[in-house]
Amino acid sequence: MFGFKNVLSLAVVLPMARLAVGQAAEWGQCGGIGWTGATTCVSGNVCTKLNDYYSQCQPGSVTSPPPTSTVPATTPPPGTTTPTGSAPPGLSSIPASTLHQITGFGTNPNNVAVYVYKPARVAANPPLIVASHYCGGSAQAYYTGSKFAQLSETYGYVVLYPSSPHSGSCWDVSSNETLTHNGGSDSLGIASAARYAIANWGVDANRVFAVGTSSGAMMTNVLAAAYPDIFKAGIVDSGVPAGCFSLPGQPEDSWNSQCSQGQLVLTGQQWAQRVYDAYPGYTGARPKMQVWHGTADTTLYPQNFYETIKQWTTVFGYPSTPISNVSEPYLPSGYSNATYGPNFQAILAQGVGHTVPLFEQQYLQFLGIA
Numbered sequence: 504m505f506g507f508k509n510v511l512s513l514a515v516v517l518p519m520a521r522l523a524v525g526q527a528a529e530w531g532q533c534g535g536i537g538w539t540g541a542t543t544c545v546s547g548n549v550c551t552k553l554n555d556y557y558s559q560c561q562p563g564s565v566t567s568p569p570p571t572s573t574v575p576a577t578t579p580p581p582g583t584t585t586p587t588g589s590a591p592p593g594l595s596s597i598p599a600s601t602l603h604q605i606t607g608f609g610t611n612p613n614n615v616a617v618y619v620y621k622p623a624r625v626a627a628n629p630p631l632i633v634a635s636h637y638c639g640g641s642a643q644a645y646y647t648g649s650k651f652a653q654l655s656e657t658y659g660y661v662v663l664y665p666s667s668p669h670s671g672s673c674w675d676v677s678s679n680e681t682l683t684h685n686g687g688s689d690s691l692g693i694a695s696a697a698r699y700a701i702a703n704w705g706v707d708a709n710r711v712f713a714v715g716t717s718s719g720a721m722m723t724n725v726l727a728a729a730y731p732d733i734f735k736a737g738i739v740d741s742g743v744p745a746g747c748f749s750l751p752g753q754p755e756d757s758w759n760s761q762c763s764q765g766q767l768v769l770t771g772q773q774w775a776q777r778v779y780d781a782y783p784g785y786t787g788a789r790p791k792m793q794v795w796h797g798t799a800d801t802t803l804y805p806q807n808f809y810e811t812i813k814q815w816t817t818v819f820g821y822p823s824t825p826i827s828n829v830s831e832p833y834l835p836s837g838y839s840n841a842t843y844g845p846n847f848q849a850i851l852a853q854g855v856g857h858t859v860p861l862f863e864q865q866y867l868q869f870l871g872i873a
């Protein structure tokens with residue numbers, strides 16, 4: 504008889520069998536919303552949550568996330584260079600090794616909330632990284648879901664985490680104001696915080712960088728286009744070209760489905776024009792850019808990767824085909840790194856959805872910090 508006991512044991516055995524099917528490889532996905540694959544990692548790796556959509560197997564043992572309240576200064580890992588120099592004067596009033604909100608940093612039409620993370624040991628003339636979160640995220644969520652703060656304890660840079668003021672907490676990347684140098688909206692609030700850090704904290708103006716994921720990646724492209732005088736490099740994780748969401752005359756923070764679905768296909772010259780229009784008359788250097796995107800992205804379709812390539816290669820006057828396009832030993836198989844020139848790289852992640860997991864240590868190399 505096929506009794507109750509058998510049904511029960513089946514019910515117990517099946518989930519276990521499913522878990523035993525596979526362990527995710529090093530750097531492979533091991534969790535996240537919608538993820539149905541392996542949730543444990545091969546030995547020597549820890550499944551690390553990078554954001555709500557992506558957990559990744561990372562080498563090493565369990566590390567705790569950065570502290571969320573004031574804690575004693577942490578000791579840097581052995582073998583790392585300890586930044587010398589004492590904290591620049593303006594930074595001394597900011598508590599170390601905790602996420603701390605700053606106010607009164609300048610023109611901020613939308614009241615973007617801005618938080619700073621200052622490591623225990625700040626480098627002399629520290630670099631600054633502005634890290635912008637995804638839709639539905641926040642300064643706090645991006646802080647705990649990324650390693651920018653943790654790594655600042657090793658490298659001595661300062662991190663700014665802006666937090667979106669909009670319901671749904673996307674960034675305004677659609678209004679004419681946000682897409683224009685000193686034009687207003689979210690981008691101006693973020694730019695003001697970066698200017699404040701340069702003016703008051705001894706931050707090295709030549710090492711001010713923007714990074715972001717999804718909506719924050721779109722904002723990173725916007726900051727690179729509208730404030731090239733402030734930002735010297737940008738890292739765009741799963742975004743769209745600068746100006747792709749442009750909907751002048753519509754409310755700030757409007758969603759542009761034509762762009763998100765990869766249906767806004769322009770020439771390199773047209774895309775470059777959106778960069779030039781963001782800061783008319785600007786003739787200085789443009790930030791160097793590194794762009795990451797997954798081929799299985801159904802939130803911001805992968806066509807946006809190729810449109811972003813057209814945009815920045817045209818701005819830099821680079822050829823439209825890469826000089827090299829190779830896999831990198833530290834990246835999962837299926838990732839390709841296309842280099843177009845010293846200031847532009849585009850990494851495509853085969854089979855990866857929205858968003859590509861963060862590779863903070865590699866970003867720091869691109870930014871010249873690590």
Ligand SMILES: *[C@@H]1O[C@H](CO)[C@@H](O)[C@H](O)[C@H]1NC(C)=O
Pocket residue numbers: 679680683686751752
């Ligand atoms: C965008 O803003 C700039 C500066 O405020 C203004 O000159 C321009 O006419 C605006 N463009 C549109 C399309 O609204």
Ligand SMILES: *[C@@H]1O[C@H](CO)[C@@H](O)[C@H](O)[C@H]1NC(C)=O
Pocket residue numbers: 812825828829839840841849851
């Ligand atoms: C780089 O090569 C891969 C195949 O190895 C390809 O899928 C990808 O589109 C190439 N990247 C670019 C930017 O052309």
Ligand SMILES: *[C@@H]1O[C@H](CO)[C@@H](O)[C@H](O)[C@H]1NC(C)=O
Pocket residue numbers: 827831840841842848850865
């Ligand atoms: C891509 O390739 C270039 C050229 O070899 C290299 O400098 C850069 O570090 C690589 N980028 C990544 C993300 O691996």
